[in-house]
Every structure is written in structure tokens, then in C-alpha cells.
Amino acid sequence: MSGATEAEKLYAAIEESARSVGADCSRDDVLPTLTAFADGITAQSGVVFSAQTGEGPAELEYTVQVTGIDDPYARARAAGFVPTVDHPVNNLLADLRRQVRIGFHAIDCGVTGGFKKIYALLTDAQSVPQLAAIPSMPAALTENAGFFDGHGLERTPVLGIDYQNRTMNVYFQLPTATGLEPEGVLAMLREIGLPDPDEEMLAFACTAYRVYTTLSWDSPRIQRISFAPKPRRGIDFSALPAPIEPGIEKFMRSAPHTYSGERICASVVKWSPDRECLDLGSYYQISDEQLRALTAARTEQV
Secondary structure, eight states: OOHHHHHHHHHHHHHHHHHHHTOOOOHHHHHHHHHHTGGGOOTTSOEEEEEETTOSSOOOEEEEEEOSOSOHHHHHHHTTOSOOOOOGGGTHHHHHHHHSOEEEEEEEEETTTEEEEEEEEEEEEEEHHHHHTSTTSOHHHHHTHHHHHHTTOOEEEEEEEETTTTEEEEEEEOOTTTOOOHHHHHHHHHHTTOOOOOHHHHHHHTTEEEEEEEEESSOSSOOEEEEEEOOEESOOGGGSSSOOOHHHHHHHHHOOOSSSSSOEEEEEEEEETTEEEEEEEEEEEOOHHHHHHHHHHHHHHO
16 A cells, blocks of 8 residues: 555544544645655554643644654655754754664654654664764753663663754653652652652652653753653553543544554653643554564563
């Protein structure tokens, strides 16, 4: 099946999911992005749709693995999706590619917000000092090296580059079988000046298999910290640590997916100085590689 056909199929699923959330979805806004990356979208591309609680105007985000596209930034820039400004964020992916092997990329977009991020999934996880040596990396990474080291956040398998907000995400992998202790989560939040969460949010954060931080070129501070449990089959809404808007619950119960069996769901709790939220996602497609990783993680946790 051609990339154009896959893009059309994906658009239909995005439109259906956006309708559940209550987000405005225009073919004229969304399809050009999918078309620009159509040759990298296959039936094996991992795709996840997500929505945030307390977002304000409804939004649906979609993250799509793009296969065989060596430089998705160049593709996005040629299509006019990223601003042509003189800022280190626009150099980061090229600098990263020169020094680190990248297994594959993914793009992150919103049905109303448009093109936002590129994710680079690294072939070999990198340490903070290794990444800090990359020329266009924000100084905030080095500024917070002591924080990362002190909390056992050692190696990074994924980086996210946000071209809209001119920030980047650094993802740290945690041992899937152990999670985090409450004291450790509280220490992280307090160290970056965030208030203590309630017990339910704290317990949820402790189940994380990844912790990721948002950094900026404009400040040495950590802008946001997020705790992501491993994706799982199905979702227990009663176990979530915060109320879920009806539209998001409807989306999580009914979003289309292409694989067999129960829906694979993802969840993240995010804290920044001005807000606390949950990000809930439903996988539309999952690659064989992702499915193997999910199965292995479930085995470890038994």
C-alpha cells in the first residue's frame, strides 16, 4: 500500500479521534503534514493519539513514526512547518545526527496546533555528558547535570525537539521492574521548585518507567518534569489519579486501532510551575519493535 494511501487512512482515524475529544479537525490543516511525510508512513509505523486533561480548548495530538526519512527537519522546513529563524533549536537535529546514531524518527503534531516536534530515537542510549558535548544543545542540560546524576537519571534513549516552543525533551529510562520511591519523586519536584502533589498523583508517578524533562535555551531551569508508566493493554479509569473530561474518556474508549486485542494505552503525569496534568494516549498502530518491547516489559513486571 502506498504512503499516500496510508496517509489517507491515518487522516480518517485522526478525524474520528478528534471528533471524540471535541477538537476541531480540518482536512486542509492535517492532511498536508501527513502528505509531506507520506513516504515514511507505513502499516508498521507506530502511531499514538493523545489528549491532555485541563488543556482548555480541545486538542488531539498525533505522534507518527516516519521510516526511512533521514532528515525530517529538512522535510518539515521545506514544507513550511517550522519557522525559519536563527535559533539553536533549528540546528539541534543536524548536530545530533553528526555525533549520534539515530534508529528512527517520529513527528508530533496537533490537529489545531499543527507541526510541533521531532523525536529522535537513539540507537544507543547516551549519557548527559555525551549529549552536552553537542554544539547546539541547550546549556540547561549541563546546568542540571547534578540533578540528573543525583536522581539516577543516567542515560537517554530518546530526545524530543519542540520547534514551536523552542524547547527540548530529554527522556531517561528507568528499571521497569522497580519504579520509583515516593521520596525520590518528591525530592525531584522540590529540587526544581514544584509543590508536593497529592497522594494519588504521587503514587501514579512512582509507577513510571521513564522520566523526562523539558529544557529551554532561554533559562537554566527545568521547565517541566513528566513521569510515564509503561503503556499497557486497556485502561482502568478508576485507577487514574485525576478526573478525566468526558470527551477524553470517550476518546480513550473508542479511538480506532489497527492491531488485534485490547487497545494499548499510554499515560503521563506532567508538572510545571503553572500546571499539573495527565496526558492520555491510545495507540492507533504499533510497530513489531514496540509490541516486542511492551511484551518484554509485561513479562518483567510479573
